[in-house]
Amino acid sequence: MxxxxxxxxxxxxxxxxxxxxxxxxxxxxxxxxxxxxxxxxLSHAExxxxxxxxxxxAIDRVTLYRVLDSLVACGLALKAVDTRGVFRxxxxxxxRQHAKHVHFRCTGCGGVFCLKAxxxxxxxLPRGFRLQQVEFDLRxxxxxxxxxxx
Amino acid sequence: MxxxxxxxxxxxxxxxxxxxxxxxxxxxxxxxxxxxxxxxxLSHAExxxxxxxxxxxAIDRVTLYRVLDSLVACGLALKAVDTRGVFRxxxxxxxRQHAKHVHFRCTGCGGVFCLKAxxxxxxxLPRGFRLQQVEFDLRxxxxxxxxxxx
DNA sequence: CCACTAATGCAACAGTGTTGCATTTGCCGG
DNA sequence: CCGGCAAATGCAACACTGTTGCATTAGTGG
Ligand SMILES: [Mn+2]
Ligand SMILES: [Mn+2]
Ligand SMILES: [Zn+2]
Ligand SMILES: [Zn+2]
Numbered sequence: 001m002x003x004x005x006x007x008x009x010x011x012x013x014x015x016x017x018x019x020x021x022x023x024x025x026x027x028x029x030x031x032x033x034x035x036x037x038x039x040x041x042l043s044h045a046e047x048x049x050x051x052x053x054x055x056x057x058a059i060d061r062v063t064l065y066r067v068l069d070s071l072v073a074c075g076l077a078l079k080a081v082d083t084r085g086v087f088r089x090x091x092x093x094x095x096r097q098h099a100k101h102v103h104f105r106c107t108g109c110g111g112v113f114c115l116k117a118x119x120x121x122x123x124x125l126p127r128g129f130r131l132q133q134v135e136f137d138l139r140x141x142x143x144x145x146x147x148x149x150x
Numbered sequence: 151m152x153x154x155x156x157x158x159x160x161x162x163x164x165x166x167x168x169x170x171x172x173x174x175x176x177x178x179x180x181x182x183x184x185x186x187x188x189x190x191x192l193s194h195a196e197x198x199x200x201x202x203x204x205x206x207x208a209i210d211r212v213t214l215y216r217v218l219d220s221l222v223a224c225g226l227a228l229k230a231v232d233t234r235g236v237f238r239x240x241x242x243x244x245x246r247q248h249a250k251h252v253h254f255r256c257t258g259c260g261g262v263f264c265l266k267a268x269x270x271x272x273x274x275l276p277r278g279f280r281l282q283q284v285e286f287d288l289r290x291x292x293x294x295x296x297x298x299x300x
Numbered sequence: 301c302c303a304c305t306a307a308t309g310c311a312a313c314a315g316t317g318t319t320g321c322a323t324t325t326g327c328c329g330g
Numbered sequence: 331c332c333g334g335c336a337a338a339t340g341c342a343a344c345a346c347t348g349t350t351g352c353a354t355t356a357g358t359g360g
Contacts, residue, residue: 023326023337044316060340065317070338085235085347086316102273107282115273120286123252123267128293132257135287136270143278173306173357194347210309215348220307235316236347301360308355316347324339330332 009036020074027059027067032091035077040112041088044068082110083139104138108145170224177209177217182241185227191238194218249283256292263292 013032017024034050035042048064059067068089071077077089083105104113119136141149163182167174184200185192198214209217218239221227227239254263269286 025326025338027339062318062341063339066338081231081233081235083231085231085237087235104275104279113276113279115275117273120270122288123265125254125265125288125290126263126293128296129254129263130291130296131288132290133288135285135289137285137287138272138275138281138283139285140275140282141280143276146278146280175307175357177308212310212349213308216307303360304358306355306357308353310351310353312350314347314349316345318345319343320341322339322341324337326335326337328333328335330334 016076017074020076022070022074025067026056027063028071030056030059031064031067032071032076035071035089035091036094038090039114041078041080041082041090043082043086043088043110045086047089082112083107084110086110088112099133102136102138104140104142106142106145107139108141108149111142113142166226167224170226172220172224175217176206177213178221180206180209181214181217182221182226185221185239185241186244188240191228191230191232191240193232193236193238195236197239252286252288254288254290254292256295257289259292259295261292 013029013036014024017028017032022028030050031047034047044064047068048059048061068077068079072079072089076092078092078095079087079089082088084107088110098114100118102115102117102119104115105111106113115138119134122131122134125131140146163179163186164174167178167182172178180200181197184197194214197218198209198211218227218229222229222239226242228242228244229237229239232238248264250268252265252267252269254265255261256263265288269284272281272284275281
């Protein structure tokens with residue numbers, strides 16, 4: 001049974017990287033794969049701890065920073081700071097789906113949790129203002145961090 | 151001409167600190183003075199570089215961190231992370247008012263506009279999660295920037 | 301003024317991110 | 331398929347931000 005059409009999700013990371021006009025390296029493919037598979041933005045430390053896939057050597061710490069920067073530079077990844085001040089990266093395009101629900105950002109561990117609720121309708125804007133994005137973020141302690149703090 | 155009433159701005163930092171139930175020390179007074187005089191949130195590095203007021207010795211780096219933490223803990227200061235991942239501190243009164251309404255952040259000029267609307271009630275959280283803050287930010291183009299872009 | 305506790309100063313450390321440079325590797329033209 | 335070049339990597343060293351432990355000092359209540 002053939003698929004009707006190839007969606008963005010089906011595209012191989014290596015092809016995305018090639019199309020972006022930069023060299024296709026093992027590091028970039030592995031990192032972009034990880035970002036695209038992740039359900040939340042990942043920090044550098046979390047990616048460094050990734051299972052080193054089938055006999056592959058772990059990626060060097062500095063190289064990982066540079067790989068992430070290169071993915072951001074060519075538009076394949078997004079970089080944002082979490083509540084602890086640590087940078088987190090996500091695959092570009094993951095934003096579309098996350099625009100449809102609310103997020104909880106843990107001030108303890110920096111984690112981002114996708115909630116079921118959808119963002120409330122925006123209030124009326126002053127004349128001439130153009131709305132591009134609605135961000136409804138809740139901040140606090142996640143269950144894990146709250147248990148530690150109590 | 152006497153003032154009708156002493157406003158929060160007139161209160162000495164030392165009195166605020168005493169009222170908060172912690173010891174009044176030179177460091178706390180100097181730091182809270184600086185935060186209250188600042189027009190934008192200050193980073194630790196910026197405060198360390200503060201003019202060391204009239205022959206006073208500079209505050210120790212670690213002590214400054216602890217002074218800031220104590221001011222946050224007793225509710226006199228607020229701590230937030232900036233886009234570079236560095237923590238910035240502000241006097242509590244400066245932001246308390248902004249918790250009660252929604253903000254519009256212009257992606258064109260970076261301006262922040264306070265809207266009349268108050269933030270919607272937060273959705274139900276997963277078990278164990280503790281809510282500390284609700285942030286309902288609208289992003290887009292303000293009237294001025296929208297006119298330029300059209 | 302005393303005593304008790306909280307706060308300070310200093311040293312050492314941890315986590316995050318960057319820079320320089322020699323070596324390796326992806327990629328392209330032949 | 332090969333050779334060469336630029337880009338990417340690995341490693342060491344570094345910078346900046348923030349934390350912890352501990353001995354000493356200083357604010358406060360009596
Ligand atoms: Mn989400
Ligand atoms: Mn406001
Ligand atoms: Zn957490
Ligand atoms: Zn604007």
